[in-house]
Amino acid sequence: MRIGELARRTGVSERALRYYEEQGLLTPLRRPSGYRVYGDADVAAVRRIRILLGAGLNTAQILEILPCIVDEDGWLTPDCPELTEALRQQRARIDEAIGELEATRANLDTIIGAERRGG
Template identity: 75%
Template structure:
């Protein structure tokens, strides 16, 4: 299938698919004409990439993680034992960022409340 069909089947723009290729996430076959040729495995790969992006991983991280991810009845699971530890660290970093944002919001709420009393 060509890039337009992959885009339709995955709901991902052609531009994003080209970006995934530039980042090393997809490796389509190339015809002599230069056209990219994709198969059903690429459809699955794009779906895994989208899940990992939604989980907060960067494309650079996904390049490393993707070979170790398997689709287990609709759920992505790591097949490499060391990957679980890395994902836990990533989740913990996200938790820390959430904590910092909540503290920032609380500080802003205090400032807003003080402004309302002064007005």
């Protein structure tokens, strides 16, 4: 299938698919004309990429861990022991960011409350 068909089947823009290729996440075959040719495996790969992006990983991280991800009945699971630890570290970074955002929100709530009391 060509890039337009892959975009339709995955709901991902052609631009994003080209970006995934630039990042090494997809490696379509090329016709002599230069057209990209994708297979059904690429549909599944795009699905995994989107899930991992949604989990807060960047494309460099995804490139590194993608070979260690197994898609079992729609659930992505790590297949390399070191991957589980890396994912735990990523989760810890997200937890820290959430904590910082909650503190920021609490500060704003205090300021908003002071504004109401003062005027």
